[in-house]
Amino acid sequence: MSLLEIKNLKKYFATQKAVDDISFSLEKGSIFGLLGPNGAGKTTLIRMITGIFYPDEGDILLDGKKFDPINDVGQIGYMPEERGLYKKMKIGEQAVYLAQLKGLSKNEAIEKVKQWFIKFEMQSWWNKKIEDLSKGMSQKLQFVITVLHEPKLIILDEPFSGLDPVNANLIKDEIYGLAQRGSTIIFSTHRMEQVEEICDHIVLVNLGKKILDGTVQKIKQDFKENKFSIQTTEVPANISSSAFEVINQKANKLVVKIKEGHKSNDVLNYFLQQQMNIEAFNEILPSLNDIFIWEVEGTKSTTRAFQPVA
């Protein structure tokens, strides 16, 4: 069953179609990557899902019911890209306050904040102020505040920026944990290696439209170029085969591209017939980074122009 379903969502601003007819759905407990270049409409999309903006057209279904921004806020945890906390407020009080705004009672909030602070070894922070924290520390705090009220849907915009590898791993483990306990996570980022590592499912938006939608594996399969790498003990002087061509060679490691109508076994057959000892053979799938660049480049979206909305 899908936790969040977005149907034909549209939001036009005076000079831009920020979100132009986007639909997708998220499985419960999945980690979902929302990708796109700067200005693609990700933030606007997220703001509609969090109830900050009302869509011009289209529907958002949360847990099968129409999303109600006023009563459903407690089900959503949102960590915006630009972090924000009150600088002069004590950290413990601030966390309790923000949890209360999400609908927790005071005692519940205090209880939860304490639990999380112990988990992240932040107990000594309670009476400190935000201005005393480093960027990474306030990042951790912001994450705690986002997930504190155990929302069904957690939206994280660039959650790892500014974190050292140890703390990034801590948060990453926490994200996996939350997903296992049934939370659904939307993860918005430009860092493709993180998406490949963490996400089950991705959507790529560009110029306000959805251009890719699927699991990471499926998308990679869709974009594969039939490239294989093969490593042999010796390399024959002349390689010529109707089945493939060599596009790169480094010492005894070759990158080959299989021609239309041939299979990977044809490559192996060729080398076997040549009496070569094969040490390694595997398919090269494009990285998400490459796919992202292929899809976005050429649309000139990096300098998205303002155009009047017809």
Place this chain on the structure above:
Amino acid sequence: MGKIGLIIKREYLTRVRNKTFILTTILTPLLFVVFIAGSIYLSVKGKEDLKVAVIDNNGYFKNNLKNTANVIFEFPAGIDTSNYLDKGYTAILILPKFENTEKAQYIVRSKKSIGLGTKESIESKINAAIEDNMLEQAGVRRNELDSIHTKSQFAELKSLQEHGNKAEENNQTLAYGVGYASGILIYITMLIYGMMVLRGVMEEKTNRIAEVIVSSVKPFELMMGKIIGIGAVGLTQFFMWIVLIIVLSTTAQYFIPHDTLQQVQALQQNGGVMPGGGMMQASESAQKIYGVQHVLGTANWPLIVGCFIFYFLTGYLFYAALFAAIGSVVEDVQSSQSLTLPVTMPIIFSFLIMSVVIYSPDTPLAIWSSLIPFTSPTVMMARIAYGVPGTVPYWQLITSMLLMIAGFLFTTWLAAKIYRTGILMYGKKITWKEMGKWAFKKS
């Protein structure tokens, strides 16, 4: 407690717990006293002291030109415009021979320019001397003239105001003082608390916490929570000032000797006259205390305090909403300054009008500016001190109050629409035109 309650509580507590709040609450009344005492001292002492050398071509003025508190006339021999400064005079006055038929030109010369007040007092002294001269020529004897001068200084105007069937004493000096003080207080608090709202909204926007909070509550709740919370801080401050005044004046009573206090009570019971047909004389200090208490008693304090709280609250709400709207569209202090100017201008303007109205609370300017919400909190407070319904008829007070309520509802509605869009808008300089578009577009 609803979410808006949480926001109000946070806004209120973070400010009230602040050390600066406690300090300003205690120090402001002290500063006020110092300021008032200082300005009284300066207005008494600060006048220029002039030593004027007089060249008298009539020989008459020497005995008749009377010195004032800060102008001394002297009649040295051999003085002229070239040497009066060297001989230690600050000015020289040249009096030509009387020409009874036409107005004579009198000239005063000095190095520094002479203030208007001083010029007028010199003029009136010359006129008095000429008047005396003419009376003497008409046959009034010198000693008669002097005794008339001393005897004729007894007029003391006591003004009474129709109040139903009886006339009640009213006191312009008190009305002036109370009106001016409450006008200034409203002016200052509207500015200070308005700017506090502006800074608070700007902080939330530039800190980006607005986005976190707006995903939990409606922007309107966030804005109103802030405005109400800060307004409550203002009320707390007033309340503490009132308590402070009561505590101080009660403590002060313990320093008054017991018999003086009894005399004051006796005076109060008998309307200012000691009982026993003048057999007992009240001491001077008892009479002074009674005088102050009596004067303070002529003001309608519940009405003044009630109106003060009403106009503080509505005036604050009126302007705080505008300040919140401005705060939501700016990201740095510099650009906020050019946008806040049109909001602070009417507040400053209302203070200027108030300082005119305090002298003449019945002019059309006074009436109109105490009805229009932009200026009415400050101006109306200045007028109310002169009496309701005497100076301010009930219809004016009620109209002003209703307009004030309508005014703040309107600015709040307007601000909410600008705020909702502005608080999440970054990296763009917003113009008045755009704000207007947000405010009036249909949602």
